[in-house]
Amino acid sequence: MLLITCPHCGPRDESEFSCGGEAHIARPLAENNLTDAEFADYLFLRDNPKGLFLERWRHAAGCRRWFNMARDTVTHEIVEIYPMGSGPASQAGKAAHAASWRRDTAAEAAAKPAPKARAKKEQVS
């Protein structure tokens, strides 16, 4: 039973939260010219790493707000919790973000906002 610190409510039992799976999956728009296989990368494929994983969580039985969490799937250590729309700030979190196979997919490239907007929206560098 993890102890998760909701950015809005404070530390609460895991049972109050629901896990929304892998974070930082950019959604390609319908007009992007992706092949079905490329689109399937976005739609169906989810990472399941041994080690640090960037996930989306929701304080379902609390404030109902979503946030991101960097959690080690082996040790269950929560390295950091950070807001939706931003990237991880920790070195380990940044490394996990960069290391994801998804960064190289066509779905990801198609969904990326223009460089200017991206600089504003994401703090991952």
Next chain:
Amino acid sequence: MTKSVMTRAGLFTRAAPQQLSRSAGGGRIDRSKPVSFTFDGCSYRGYEGDTLASALLANNVHLVGRSFKYHRPRGILAAGSEEPNALVRVGRGARAEPNLRATQVELHEGLYAESQNRFPSLKFDVGAINSALQSFFPAGFYYKTFMWPASMWMTYEHVIRHAAGLGRVADEHDDPDRYERIHAHCDVLVAGGGVAGLMAALQAARSGARVILADEQNEFGGWLLGEADVTIDGDTPAGWIAGVVAELAAIDDVTLLPRTTVFGYMDHNYLTLTERVTDHMASPPAHLPRQRLWKVRATQTILAQGAHERPLVFSGNDLPGVMLAGAVRTYINRYGVVPGNRTVVFTNNDDAYRTALALDSAGAHVLVVDLRRDLRGELVKSVRAAGIEVLSGHAVTIASGTQHLARVQIAPVNEGGSTVLDDPFHMDCDLLAMSGGLSPAVHLHSQARGKLGWDDRLLCFKPTTVHEASFNAGAGNGVFDTEKAIADGLKAGGAAAKAAGLTVSDTEAPAIEAPNQSWRPLAAWKIGNGYGPGQGPKAFVDFQNDVTASDVGLAAREGYQSVEHLKRYTTLGMATDQGKTSNINGLAILADALGREIPEVGTTTFRMPYTPASIGAIAGRDIGTLFDPTRLTRMDEWHRANGATFEHVGQWMRAWYYPKDGETMQDAVNREVLAARTTAGILDASTLGKIDIRGPDAAEFLNRLYTNSWLKLGIGKCRYGLMLKDDGMVMDDGVTTRLGENHFHMTTTTGGAAGVLDWMEEWLQTEWPDLKVYLTSVTEEWSVATLSGPNAAKILQAAGIDISLDTADFPFMSMREAHIAGLPVRVFRISFTGELSYEINIRARHGLALWTHLMAAGEAFGLTPYGTEAMHVLRAEKGFIIVGQETDGSVTPQDLGMDWIVSKVKPDFIGKRALERASMAMEDRKQLVGLRTRDRRRVIPEGAHAVLDPNEEMPMTMLGQVTSSYYSPNIGGSIAMAMLKGGRALMGGTVYLPMLDGDVIEAEVVEPMFFDPKGERING
């Protein structure tokens, strides 16, 4: 009680025998408070402070159970929760609880206990024939025997299950007791209240920590309660313990939990505890729960669970009368019970010498048989000085007796005890106290993924590194010596307080006087018996699962080299005691058989619960009606008063149909369905999910959420919408109405309301945070009555509605605010029946008033209440789908023939790209069709599978399944909808629906629209 019953009871209840094995004085029992109890139909006496085990031993009852596999007679081995043999069923009727360890059951007046695993009686047991056939039950017996032929497995399984059960659950199923759950937080949780745990708790508490101290026994003190040769700060152990407990009890921030087992240790210092609140009481007060489940989140945890003594593995070591040496000492010193007169102490270490001295003091004859050759140390000297004979380099090679130990065979043995060196001699005896060294109870530490290391000197695994914020202390940490264990507890208490951010109190460890002993045992894992390998009487490793030393050897020879494989093949350590007394012996014997070192072989995984936890405590109050909330509409009272039957729809209780006198369900539903199309019907639709959507981007949001267009919907207009997942599959539907420029009222399916709200929030928060939209669940804010049928408008007028209902003024798919009987309402002209229909929403608290008012107004117009069953028939007549009935998460709008609702012009909406995948256009996707049975009276069972050729050999080629099927009184025949592969191409053709009984229903594939296909009735 009548006289005759008393007489009959007397036949079965002998007069309580004397407590022949009770010592003259001493112990922590209250001799002024005698207690009567019953075991296997016989009455006995014990004292308050006894456990069932100590009281049975006081009455010279050693035989308390039969073993699991061989049904061998078994006695009490231990004095604590590690007891593998003495499993009993306690209580009667609905309160009976199986598999309790007699060593943990506190005695109380009237306690009723039975032995287990015997038939017809403990002393004469038919199953013991297994023991005579023991060569047929080697390790892996089930795997080898019952796996072939596969067709016989069902037969074998029946026999095995009958034979394999351990204990018997309560005869009645409704548990009359109450259980509670409690959540708690603390700075320091101390698991185990022996010397180390007490000292740790004291130090943490003195440092200002919020402390919870839990111990599984009825009083704190642990092993110390059974020691008579120790003083602490000049006081007796009991005196020192009482002082510490009193100091802890006086501190507000300390919670003392005796009779509480910490049984689970989960991530982030989350621990689960079972507190046995009233199990020890003869007549528990009504206000107390029987047990409490504590869920504790601790900042720091101190594990001070102590250690378990290991048996020695020799032939006949499972006979009643063979006990652990430490347990014997505990029975003498703590319970005032001397479990034997002619006794043998068999050991590989110093500690058992303390038991020899205790037995000697209690007046028993003692012989010490020590596997070690070179005996030194003060304890050995003391024993010899007491005139007790000590045999060094000897072993008890065989213990024998029928249902109790009667004699032992003793012989000189080699260094490791495995080989008999010379002729044995025999000795009569009635108690054998054995000691194979101590194993720290590392269960919680391991559950929390702490690491273990092998201690070559102490011959045990002990904690090395922790994974959680925790500390180990005392015997559980491999620190067996009392003085050192107290110091270890003090250190851990301070370290935990410091780690919790507190200033550590300046406490000094108390002064200890205890026997000066070595804690180093001799490595002697399997004692020889003079026979060839694997021969001679059985030597048990795991008493509870009947695993012998030969089983372990056999498994090794058959190639089971991994300890995890050994465990599963032999079931070593897989019983309810999780091998507390057997794991290390089993590992050592396996290591020996494999020619490897013990640490190379490693340990198996420890899992919760440490000792079995009752399901009742885990369920707590969440049972019966409290298991899940039941949601009722505001009109529920009326439905009940008018004889409605109900069905569960999610958590809601919805009126299903309203049978009148003598009506069957079909009669009632037919009448309700007909009325809705000939006069008028009224449905309680309050359960529909309702979401209030506001914000400048509300329309844009809906436009992305639904498949159709929403930007240009006029204020006061309603629109049906279909919601997809991003994979293109239908997830929900409903009508949404624009109440204002930036304000919408959405309805969802009854079951989907919460999920849809979460879904919308997810998109707003995670994908489109730039959209300014605010969502509020208003399902409970509104009561909804739906009027449907040709007379619907007349009834609303009769009810006094203050707006024009002319279609020109109030067209289909629009909403008007109005008043009925002076109360404000929102009226939606939408229809799920195809009839002229009004959904009248009113503030929830007026729901019942609105309903009764409409019923009164409608009486002259034939207004008939209809339930969910009629609603289903009415919508099926029109071919309207129900999400979750026609759809199952693999159905697209196209599959439903609803292309019309999917926008071709919107650049994007959720699911749009997925619908364009090549696989979505495949012709053999399941498509929605109607089915018209050839025999018009025949209603197809829902879920029936359709085939094209009913004569095809099985397995037939399935086309798909019937999703909705009813008798339609308006059609005068059966109607059905189905999802069939390539269904639209089958239109006009025939499909067959084979039934289980061999019958085949024939049906024509038709459009899923059975009534008023042109929609001419919508305006009344």
